[in-house]
Amino acid sequence: MASQELKSADKNFAELATDLLSRARTHGATEADVMVADGETFSVQVRLSAVDRLTKAREKRLGLRVFFGKRSASASTSDFSKESLDRLVSDTCALAKAVVEDDQSGLPDGNLTAKDQPDLDLFDSTSLETEAQIDLARRGEAAALAADPRITNSEGAEFDSSSGRVLLGNSHGFLGEYRSSTFSISVSPIATAPDSGSMQQDSWYAVRHRFARLDSPESVGQEAARRAVRRLGARKLSTRRAPVVFDQEMAAGLLGNLFHAASGYALYKGASFLIGHLGKRLAPELVTIYDDGRLPGGLGSRPFDGEGLPTRKTTVVERGMLTSYLLDTYSGRKLGLASTGNASRGVGESPSVGPTNFYLVPGTTAPAEILRSVREGLYVTELIGFGVNMVTGDYSRGAAGFWIENGELAYPVEEITIAGNLKQMFADIEVVGSDLEFRGRIASPTIKIREMMIAGT
């Protein structure tokens, strides 16, 4: 049962795409692009050492976007039969004729598409046997269960492997294809307080394009256990203002909010608190933020974006100044700016803007040193809820973490909220940690914010 067995029939996607583009032209389309993707996934979940769930699948999908002058529509299907693709072409063309002209619509200029398609180290042909994958998940969970007597239960551990390829072609003659693979492990143990019996769950994970670079199951399991146990005995806080330190994961979340606000679609729609901020100061000098689509092995890396433009490194915030928005062709045209190669796209969808590897450049202060610099404050390790208003920047989310007293973590806290405004929060970044690690497309070191409102009892 190696995942090889599920390898999809060898279809020539390039021919398929070229054929569809010419059929769209026959139907009267002035421009078109085609995206084809296929892939296979294998996922193992174990719980309390026993296999809980095995999932195996392969999928494929083809999407067509057509333009009739300034009118455009998209459609997609998982059925690659001739009849289905005939219907796809005629349906898409009919849809396009039914919508309204949009002056900015269209493919990117033909001379802007990617000329080179560098190998960014996104694919690893390692194929794991079913038993091997079960064993990896088991080892992760076992490490968590063995780490501390207070780890009493588990929501399980999961090991996933997947691989796939993406092909994009357009009527200007662009044709690009790349393969990628992903290996990931996560462990979710539950800790119980011996005295009160109250439970806390936490989890930890690792994800990589290459199997060999993945953290060991043991280290992931131990970290998951450490995170669950340290939450036991959490208290509430009284309502107050205090400095707030965001750990790596939570800081990455804040950066994600910033990405959203700096993306072209939010801006031209009037739905971003960063409207009119280009070239202005957003944060103190110690803040520099990049979006780099070509980081070797990066989880957000790809040789070309969802429109076939080359990916690149964009300086979004340079020493505190907002130097670039993040754009695809359409949102760029709406704002009178050039695309930054951030078109992100599901098969059969119009492009939107998405991050490649979006990160805050690390500073020199170790995270422990940041905590030591706080006399009284909050260290946030979990945020829940959707209380972020992109239009105004108003921010209010449920939080859990630790109360800091005299530079030490004094006790865990929960059932509190932290609130402020994103503009003010970025302006109030006082320290950027040295601990940048990529565990996703958006990454940040630990950061300290001068002060926020904490609501509790």
Added chain:
Amino acid sequence: MSTQETAELAQFGLGELEIRQALGRVKVRDVDYADLYFESRVSESVSMEEGIVKRATKSVSQGVGVRATAGEKTGFAYSDELTRKDLEIAADTARYIANSPQGAGTLPVTHRQRPNRDLYPAETSVADIATHERVDLLNLIDAEARRYDPRIKNVMASFNTEYKIVVVATSEGLLVGDVQPLSRLQVTCIAEEHGNRQIGTFGGGGRVGFAFYSERDRYRHYAREAARQAILNLSAVDAPAGIMTVVLAGGWPGILLHEAIGHGLEADFNRRKTSAFSNRIGTRVASELCTIVDDGTLPFRRGSLNMDDEGTPTGRAVLIERGILRGYITDRLNAKLLGIPLTGNGRRESFQSVVLPRMTNTFMLAGESDPQDIIRSVKRGLYAVSFGGGQVDITNGKFVFSASEAYLIEDGAITKPVKGATLIGNGPEILTRVSMVGHDLKLDEGIGTCGKEGQSVPVGVGLPTIRVDEITVGGTKS
């Protein structure tokens, strides 16, 4: 044969024999149960912004999910090809978990019991609406929202439809199908005044036809409500921070029940004893005034289903009765392992996802208080009318949800609108503080989507006006 199911199977180019063979292959000696879930889905979307309908998309997908369970173990595979060979590969993957040799026989289909009701008759929900009609509707919405107030600077609206045909075949001999339409109309307005920019959102939908949106002037109502909320927020003041008495309006604020109670009562978490509600059946988790149900049988509702995704007819499960926890919501696997009743809550996002116990329409039954009296009873507090989204930590019970329209209550009267505040609390405690329940039960407009383990499914919520004596409000103002 001329049964409805055979007609639905034909949609997938399959006959009953192939189903029986595939089930025979997967339902081997050590497999307790196996099923096949065939799904065909056509989704269409048109969207408008800046006064023009710019985008139209259509997506077609079909496939099969094959599942086998053995004890607590589940083997699952899916494929978007429906050839016999693909079914066999999927069946072999699914039965791997049972460590049994390949099965050779066929399994009989013994009953094809259709749910004896039709909550969303297909003839009233034709997916095949001409695109220009959808375009016209969005244009009317744009005009209506802009007419509401000149400070409305942008209107974004989208209309999404989905038409799903499913067939479930099980190793216990069941073969049933359902046709499940779903649509949603969503309006977002941006208002601007002196550089102050605010957003308002409103929408509705259900398992309804296109005519639903014109009946009772619904689309105008959606447009005006989105505009009203955006304009209102222009004058909103900072939300307070700290513990307050909160009055929740009827309808969508029922998301409180979904987050604080509903997820914690899903049987999978309770079988694994990882929920804050584990082992609490029969104990008090809410005040006497609270009776909460999950009901998948309400006609045309977004969260409703004739049958769940395992072919079990949906029903009405009483979760909390006069404050006492009565039961969990279940799918087949968890009901069997826990030895508790099957409630028809086994749901999946698509053929690509596994079945999980999920909510349908979750709401609190009406009480006896007059909603006006409830507001008048509060000296200083918050009146929350509409919410964005919510989230819960199942294990420690902590939940949050964020208000998108809320007001201060001062001396029993609603006064100033406040900016989005997050409410946070503890699931097993929060409803013990409900001191008044209104007689005005209202269900939401039909926009809810619930996420769990990465799977999204449509759900509904409902609530009468209620008074909660203490909730932590996460504002910015001390």
